[in-house]
Amino acid sequence: MMPGGDECDDLALYFHRKDSYHFATNLGDNGSPGWTSKIFLVLSVVTYMHNDVNHFTFTLEQLMEFEPKWIAWEITRRCNLKCVHCRSSSEIEITGHPDFSLEEGKRIMDDIAQYASPVLVLSGGEPLLRDDVFEIARYGTDKGFRMCLATNGTLVTDKTCKEIKAADIKMVSLSLDGAKAATHDNFRNQQGAFEGTMNAIDLFRRHDIPFLVNSSFTVRNRKEIPDIYKLVKSLGATAWYMFMIVPTGRGEDIMDELIPREMYDEILEWHYQVEKEENELLMRPTCAPHYYRIIREKAKQAGEKVVRRNLKFSTGGSKGCLAGQLICLIDVDGEVQPCSYFPKSAGNVKTTSFKDIWEKSELFLQLRDFKGYKDSCGKCEYVSVCGGCRARSYSMTGDFLAQEPFCNYVPLKMKNGQS
Ligand code: SF4
Numbered sequence: 071m072m073p074g075g076d077e078c079d080d081l082a083l084y085f086h087r088k089d090s091y092h093f094a095t096n097l098g099d100n101g102s103p104g105w106t107s108k109i110f111l112v113l114s115v116v117t118y119m120h121n122d123v124n125h126f127t128f129t130l131e132q133l134m135e136f137e138p139k140w141i142a143w144e145i146t147r148r149c150n151l152k153c154v155h156c157r158s159s160s161e162i163e164i165t166g167h168p169d170f171s172l173e174e175g176k177r178i179m180d181d182i183a184q185y186a187s188p189v190l191v192l193s194g195g196e197p198l199l200r201d202d203v204f205e206i207a208r209y210g211t212d213k214g215f216r217m218c219l220a221t222n223g224t225l226v227t228d229k230t231c232k233e234i235k236a237a238d239i240k241m242v243s244l245s246l247d248g249a250k251a252a253t254h255d256n257f258r259n260q261q262g263a264f265e266g267t268m269n270a271i272d273l274f275r276r277h278d279i280p281f282l283v284n285s286s287f288t289v290r291n292r293k294e295i296p297d298i299y300k301l302v303k304s305l306g307a308t309a310w311y312m313f314m315i316v317p318t319g320r321g322e323d324i325m326d327e328l329i330p331r332e333m334y335d336e337i338l339e340w341h342y343q344v345e346k347e348e349n350e351l352l353m354r355p356t357c358a359p360h361y362y363r364i365i366r367e368k369a370k371q372a373g374e375k376v377v378r379r380n381l382k383f384s385t386g387g388s389k390g391c392l393a394g395q396l397i398c399l400i401d402v403d404g405e406v407q408p409c410s411y412f413p414k415s416a417g418n419v420k421t422t423s424f425k426d427i428w429e430k431s432e433l434f435l436q437l438r439d440f441k442g443y444k445d446s447c448g449k450c451e452y453v454s455v456c457g458g459c460r461a462r463s464y465s466m467t468g469d470f471l472a473q474e475p476f477c478n479y480v481p482l483k484m485k486n487g488q489s
């Protein structure tokens with residue numbers, strides 16, 4: 071058996087209900103949306119009418135409720151791989167962060183189910199290292215969650231596929247960081263990792279299990295972006311999500327390998343052109359919030375409407391950064407964080423109900439108050455569609471409300487000399 075497993079790219083498993091953009095149809099789902107949501111709704115409409123960012127064509131997708139739609143759940147920190155960018159610095163032996171018991175896992179799901187019915191992504195580490203992973207999944211399915219699994223693929227067998235189906239897991243995500251074995255294995259620090267992923271894909275196809283592929287990029291593998299896209303398409307994936315590393319966990323060691331900001335925009339523009347022509351594969355850059363600015367700028371320049379494909383699986387069609395707004399991570403110790411790359415706790419589900427953490431944590435309330443964002447982001451007319459990567463601001467400046475470090479954009483207010 072190969073060592074290893076991550077899953078660090080689990081954000082891309084955002085499973086969006088078709089109607090979830092529609093404020094009116096969604097009101098009252100899973101409990102009250104709360105007064106903050108309603109105020110935000112009104113503010114969004116007023117802000118967009120005022121700024122006329124995109125001729126008001128995107129209204130419905132902006133009508134965001136701050137409901138937990140997607141939760142990544144680190145069910146173990148143990149992993150059989152040692153990827154260069156791993157957010158949780160996983161290894162096969164982890165001290166100080168033991169797996170919680172099945173009973174505790176069920177209690178946590180009971181607690182969440184009283185308040186919400188999100189997509190729940192079993193993540194890690196490598197979740198397949200837990201013997202009870204499918205018991206957890208089955209319990210979640212029975213609770214009404216849409217269960218997903220984020221695996222590195224190296225431990226997938228015929229038996230795993232049967233268990234995935236029996237637990238009614240809706241989608242599996244895999245990582246592919248190179249179009250060639252050498253690139254992927256180098257990134258994943260494991261010879262044979264590429265072969266493992268390909269083997270898993272083959273098995274998923276044979277068992278008719280829908281899968282999506284996440285690809286993480288740094289300068290090390292960026293040249294392979296177009297080839298990976300072609301490969302993923304040819305493999306029959308439901309979706310491909312391109313992820314620009316957020317320097318968290320082991321990712322901090324490759325700070326000097328991060329895609330520089332000028333190149334970042336180039337890649338996002340490439341993505342925009344490809345996505346425009348793509349009719350089969352769902353694609354969206356993950357955690358590249360200013361992509362949402364770029365698509366609006368490009369569409370405006372071309373005199374086109376922003377046309378959103380009806381994504382069944384998406385990284386969050388409603389806004390660039392969703393951390394603490396629609397998504398969060400629960401780590402193996404029970405700490406609730408805004409997203410998988412944001413190592414700051416809003417509270418712990420061992421001592422506080424998930425509902426209280428979601429609705430009352432100061433951290434989450436700050437992330438939902440876009441007026442409190444600083445510098446360019448705070449003045450930006452795109453803040454409600456983009457928001458900048460709060461985790462990147464946090465890791466690179468120590469202030470999660472600071473300007474997104476990878477964005478070049480000068481907001482209109484700044485160009486016009488307004489404060
Ligand atoms: S300044 Fe901030 S909010 Fe505006 S586009 Fe850039 S990252 Fe997004």
Ligand code: SF4
Nearest residue numbers: 357391409459460461
């Ligand atoms: S802070 Fe937002 S954009 Fe950044 S990694 Fe988290 S969810 Fe993605």
